[in-house]
Amino acid sequence: MTSEALRIRPFHQVDVFSEVPYLGNPLAVVVDALGLSTEVMQHFANWTNLSETTFLFPPT
Numbered sequence: 001m002t003s004e005a006l007r008i009r010p011f012h013q014v015d016v017f018s019e020v021p022y023l024g025n026p027l028a029v030v031v032d033a034l035g036l037s038t039e040v041m042q043h044f045a046n047w048t049n050l051s052e053t054t055f056l057f058p059p060t
Contacts, residue, residue: 028053
């Protein structure tokens with residue numbers, strides 16, 4: 001694993017598909033996924049134990 005993959009990255013757990021708190025679907029959003037390999041993203045998604053995880057990259 002590279003040092004880029006190991007650095008601390010901001011992420012948020014958000015509640016989607018409902019306007020009522022805690023009645024939606026929890027979703028993890030990694031704010032800066034640049035430099036993460038597929039394996040690291042899979043490991044992170046497994047760690048959150050949520051049904052959905054999204055990784056944000058800079059626009060191309």
